[in-house]
Amino acid sequence: xxxxxxxxxxxxxxxxxxxxxxxxxxxxxxxxxxxxxxxxxxxxxxxxxxxxxxxxxxxxxxxxxxxxxxxxxxxxxxxxxxxxxxxxxxxxxxxxxxxxxxxxxxxxxxxxxxxxxxxxxxxxxxxxxxxxxxxxxxxxxxxxxxxxxxxxxxxxxxxxxxxxxxxxxxxxxxxxxxxxxxxxxxxxxxxxxxxxxxxxxxxxxxxxxxxxxxxxxxxxxxxxxxxxxxxxxxxxxxxxxxxxxxxxxxxxxxxxxxxxxxxxxxxxxxxxxxxxxxxxxxxxxxxxxxxxxxxxxxxxxxxxxxxxxxxxxxxxxxxxxxxxxxxxxxxxxxxxxxxxxxxxxxxxxxxxxxxxxxxxxxxxxxxxxxxxxxxxxxxxxxxxxxxxxxxxxxxxxxxxxxxxxxxxxxxxxxxxxxxxxxxxxxxxxxxxxxxxxxxxxxxxxxxxxxxxxxxxxxxxxxxxxxxxxxxxxxxxxxxxxxxxxxxxxxxxxxxxxx
Amino acid sequence: xxxxxxxxxxxxxxxxxxxxxxxxxxxxxxxxxxxxxxxxxxxxxxxxxxxxxxxxxxxxxxxxxxxxxxxxxxxxxxxxxxxxxxxxxxxxxxxxxxxxxxxxxxxxxxxxxxxxxxxxxxxxxxxxxxxxxxxxxxxxxxxxxxxxxxxxxxxxxxxxxxxxxxxxxxxxxxxxxxxxxxxxxxxxxxxxxxxxxxxxxxxxxxxxxxxxxxxxxxxxxxxxxxxxxxxxxxxxxxxxxxxxxxxxxxxxxxxxxxxxxxxxxxxxxxxxxxxxxxxxxxxxxxxxxxxxxxxxxxxxxxxxxxxxxxxxxxxxxxxxxxxxxxxxxxxxxxxxxxxxxxxxxxxxxxxxxxxxxxxxxxxxxxxxxxxxxxxxxxxxxxxxxxxxxxxxxxxxxxxxxxxxxxxxxxxxxxxxxxxxxxxxxxxxxxxxxxxxxxxxxxxxxxxxxxxxxxxxxxxxxxxxxxxxxxx
Numbered sequence: 001x002x003x004x005x006x007x008x009x010x011x012x013x014x015x016x017x018x019x020x021x022x023x024x025x026x027x028x029x030x031x032x033x034x035x036x037x038x039x040x041x042x043x044x045x046x047x048x049x050x051x052x053x054x055x056x057x058x059x060x061x062x063x064x065x066x067x068x069x070x071x072x073x074x075x076x077x078x079x080x081x082x083x084x085x086x087x088x089x090x091x092x093x094x095x096x097x098x099x100x101x102x103x104x105x106x107x108x109x110x111x112x113x114x115x116x117x118x119x120x121x122x123x124x125x126x127x128x129x130x131x132x133x134x135x136x137x138x139x140x141x142x143x144x145x146x147x148x149x150x151x152x153x154x155x156x157x158x159x160x161x162x163x164x165x166x167x168x169x170x171x172x173x174x175x176x177x178x179x180x181x182x183x184x185x186x187x188x189x190x191x192x193x194x195x196x197x198x199x200x201x202x203x204x205x206x207x208x209x210x211x212x213x214x215x216x217x218x219x220x221x222x223x224x225x226x227x228x229x230x231x232x233x234x235x236x237x238x239x240x241x242x243x244x245x246x247x248x249x250x251x252x253x254x255x256x257x258x259x260x261x262x263x264x265x266x267x268x269x270x271x272x273x274x275x276x277x278x279x280x281x282x283x284x285x286x287x288x289x290x291x292x293x294x295x296x297x298x299x300x301x302x303x304x305x306x307x308x309x310x311x312x313x314x315x316x317x318x319x320x321x322x323x324x325x326x327x328x329x330x331x332x333x334x335x336x337x338x339x340x341x342x343x344x345x346x347x348x349x350x351x352x353x354x355x356x357x358x359x360x361x362x363x364x365x366x367x368x369x370x371x372x373x374x375x376x377x378x379x380x381x382x383x384x385x386x387x388x389x390x391x392x393x394x395x396x397x398x399x400x401x402x403x404x405x406x407x408x409x410x411x412x413x414x415x416x417x418x419x420x421x422x423x424x425x426x427x428x429x430x431x432x433x434x435x436x437x438x439x440x441x442x443x444x445x446x447x448x449x450x451x452x453x454x455x456x457x458x459x460x461x462x463x464x465x466x467x468x469x470x471x472x473x474x475x476x477x478x479x480x481x482x483x484x485x486x487x488x489x490x491x492x493x494x495x496x497x498x
Numbered sequence: 499x500x501x502x503x504x505x506x507x508x509x510x511x512x513x514x515x516x517x518x519x520x521x522x523x524x525x526x527x528x529x530x531x532x533x534x535x536x537x538x539x540x541x542x543x544x545x546x547x548x549x550x551x552x553x554x555x556x557x558x559x560x561x562x563x564x565x566x567x568x569x570x571x572x573x574x575x576x577x578x579x580x581x582x583x584x585x586x587x588x589x590x591x592x593x594x595x596x597x598x599x600x601x602x603x604x605x606x607x608x609x610x611x612x613x614x615x616x617x618x619x620x621x622x623x624x625x626x627x628x629x630x631x632x633x634x635x636x637x638x639x640x641x642x643x644x645x646x647x648x649x650x651x652x653x654x655x656x657x658x659x660x661x662x663x664x665x666x667x668x669x670x671x672x673x674x675x676x677x678x679x680x681x682x683x684x685x686x687x688x689x690x691x692x693x694x695x696x697x698x699x700x701x702x703x704x705x706x707x708x709x710x711x712x713x714x715x716x717x718x719x720x721x722x723x724x725x726x727x728x729x730x731x732x733x734x735x736x737x738x739x740x741x742x743x744x745x746x747x748x749x750x751x752x753x754x755x756x757x758x759x760x761x762x763x764x765x766x767x768x769x770x771x772x773x774x775x776x777x778x779x780x781x782x783x784x785x786x787x788x789x790x791x792x793x794x795x796x797x798x799x800x801x802x803x804x805x806x807x808x809x810x811x812x813x814x815x816x817x818x819x820x821x822x823x824x825x826x827x828x829x830x831x832x833x834x835x836x837x838x839x840x841x842x843x844x845x846x847x848x849x850x851x852x853x854x855x856x857x858x859x860x861x862x863x864x865x866x867x868x869x870x871x872x873x874x875x876x877x878x879x880x881x882x883x884x885x886x887x888x889x890x891x892x893x894x895x896x897x898x899x900x901x902x903x904x905x906x907x908x909x910x911x912x913x914x915x916x917x918x919x920x921x922x923x924x925x926x927x928x929x930x931x932x933x934x935x936x937x938x939x940x941x942x943x944x945x946x947x948x949x950x951x952x953x954x955x956x957x958x959x960x961x962x963x964x965x966x967x968x969x
Binding site: 070071072073113135138139142143145146149150153154160161164165168169172173176177179180183184186187 | 870876877881882885888892893897905907908911912915922923964
């Protein structure tokens with residue numbers, strides 16, 4: 001395999017962005033820019049599907065690895081994927097065209113700049129999931145801040161400046177410590193190549209501090225309680241497409257980072273800090289679910305529900321069981337689809353009625369029946385009804401948690417009930433009930449392109465809810481391998497102590 | 499006599515200065531001619547130095563003058579940025595009526611002074627070079643003599659700089675007194691044993707140098723001088739004296755005082771941390787872009803000095819890489835500043851950038867790239883500059899310095915973001931002029947592309963710099 005397929009995946013959106021830079025629009029509608037971006041993102045999606053097709057699911061090794069000399073010869077540009085990262089790559093390439101189609105409705109000014117920002121963002125997001133070198137990872141991880149800052153700041157709501165600054169500074173502050181840790185790893189082991197680091201291992205004495213440095217970055221990005229406060233602000237002020245990107249993909253970078261780096265590189269420290277993660281995750285699940293229950297703003301409610309769902313993810317990862325980690329990955333993919341869909345659904349009514357306050361709505365079922373149906377599917381997906389992807393993720397995570405710590409699992413199960421409560425209550429208040437507000441009567445049901453993007457999300461949510469096998473197949477070997485390495489490292493460490 | 503071929507660049511520039519002076523006196527209205535001739539002579543100078551740079555270490559004039567990899571590289575970036583400073587500023591000085599014959603001649607003499615500083619291997623030669631560049635800079639700072647701020651900045655710079663030169667000279671005399679030589683190599687040999695005299699000498703010399711590089715706590719002149727001077731001179735201040743001062747720093751720390759590192763390491767670490775934090779915090783409240791860039795340069799000097807505190811070749815190289823990238827970022831930033839012109843008036847407040855992105859998309863995009871790069875966000879060049887410094891700092895296990903430095907970048911990111919916010923998020927104001935001279939456009943294009951594309955081949959500078967070894 002000589003063709004650099006991963007680099008093409010990473011670079012294609014940027015090349016598309018360059019093309020868009022030179023498109024001109026006489027009417028100010030930027031038709032050509034829209035078509036170029038849609039074409040590029042769809043091509044990227046097909047390329048990633050092809051990648052999945054030729055990907056060997058039974059191999060534990062990283063595949064399609066590219067290794068080039070890059071930084072003064074001591075740090076290489078190295079990319080490659082395994083069963084875990086390929087799913088996130090596909091999630092990214094799947095969500096991006098949906099974002100680009102929905103741009104139609106939500107963005108009116110500076111459309112060209114917006115499309116460029118989204119495509120550049122796609123490059124960075126795919127880069128994060130593909131990179132097999134810590135420095136390359138850091139580069140992509142941080143670079144994503146720039147387009148996201150602009151997306152929130154330029155196209156956001158009223159308090160967009162505050163939210164954009166909060167998002168940027170929070171994430172940057174979390175990440176600088178990770179940079180110190182990455183450089184330290186380089187001097188301790190002589191390499192930042194992830195594969196080599198898996199083989200070499202890092203001495204137990206350094207692991208705790210390094211783990212904490214990585215944790216500070218991932219905890220902000222996840223986001224975990226108590227550093228989650230940037231997320232509701234960012235979501236509320238971001239344009240719909242920005243929220244979708246943020247919820248569906250950006251938050252997954254941290255979960256992916258936990259599996260790939262925290263567990264993979266620092267197994268001993270991960271074992272030491274398991275309880276910390278459990279407690280923070282449980283607080284996230286229970287506390288933010290309660291907060292979500294009380295929200296009056298739809299986007300804020302979904303934002304808090306994201307924090308709770310990500311709490312399940314971190315809980316599942318640190319159970320260190322096959323089910324827990326697989327469940328977490330599944331939950332991340334599921335949340336990527338469901339939260340994207342929910343934000344798009346909110347965008348649909350916001351665009352018609354220009355408010356996100358829940359009490360301004362009611363009885364939408366009578367005037368927007370199609371909308372009511374898709375919104376119901378997404379609501380059920382979010383609360384984890386069997387038959388949707390949400391159920392499988394949460395179920396596996398709880399199974400893993402029961403195996404390790406029954407108390408933790410029981411408290412976490414409460415979160416499932418709370419999740420059902422706030423999602424169903426939201427649905428009831430918006431879609432059912434009396435239509436008190438006469439202005440709502442003028443609202444039209446879904447347009448064609450909205451049906452396309454929303455049904456594009458309904459299909460995978462239901463399909464993988466009933467038949468999760470394709471996804472599970474892909475991650476099984478890699479998770480098994482990660483856990484094997486983890487356990488071997490732990491046993492070796494115990495042996496060296498005795 | 500055979501020595502003279504090696505200092506041909508210095509001789510060439512001195513002769514050029516004298517000829518230009520004569521031309522200026524005897525030929526009327528020759529300001530433009532001299533400006534262009536100076537630029538050409540700088541290009542020739544650059545060619546002469548590149549021609550010499552293939553040679554190894556050469557001592558000249560009884561070991562008082564040294565040409566080595568360090569001096570060659572520093573001179574090349576010094577003169578290279580000098581050319582771009584002249585190119586970008588040419589229209590500016592015409593518009594604000596400063597196009598006098600003295601202007602290019604003063605710039606050339608100050609460059610000559612810096613070249614002597616960079617190559618000096620003797621306290622007396624070093625001091626001569628330092629004074630030559632400083633005297634030219636005093637006049638340049640107050641060059642817009644009808645402007646109150648400009649005269650103030652010139653005077654302020656003169657008084658404070660004279661004081662620091664005095665301290666420096668005192669340090670030199672102490673060093674001479676206790677090590678019995680003015681030659682750097684001889685001082686190194688003679689100062690193997692600890693004594694208070696040399697320690698005091700080091701402290702005074704470092705104070706003088708810290709003043710020249712505008713590091714905290716000797717930074718107080720910088721904001722006023724940056725704001726008051728004509729913008730083209732501010733650009734000069736922001737780049738060239740820093741290059742010269744940094745290379746003298748390297749020279750002093752690693753040649754005459756190399757044995758005394760336990761005496762100066764803490765001082766450098768302190769200066770570095772103080773500059774990083776102060777530069778970041780003080781810039782937050784600024785309203786004037788030139789003043790803001792003054793504080794930003796203070797904090798950038800903190801990072802450059804952090805590399806020097808490591809006592810390793812890698813640290814020195816990282817500092818040199820840092821200053822190389824820093825100068826490109828400053829060139830780009832000031833090029834943008836020169837483009838904020840409307841009806842023959844230049845604008846330099848942050849509010850003047852409000853909503854710039856609507857009518858000037860390319861200019862705003864360049865500013866966006868420059869500002870994120872100054873903040874050190876990957877994948878732009880500014881990130882790699884910081885990365886190399888921290889790589890060297892952490893190699894020596896100086897974690898405190900690294901963590902403080904990185905936290906300071908977060909604080910600094912705030913005020914860079916504030917400018918970006920004003921450019922991109924705020925309501926728009928009147929349009930600026932869109933026609934600019936070619937030199938300005940080329941400088942902006944080259945520097946922005948350099949910053950943006952640096953990540954494709956990030957070893958470009960490090961490979962050249964890796965030849966510079968001091969230990």
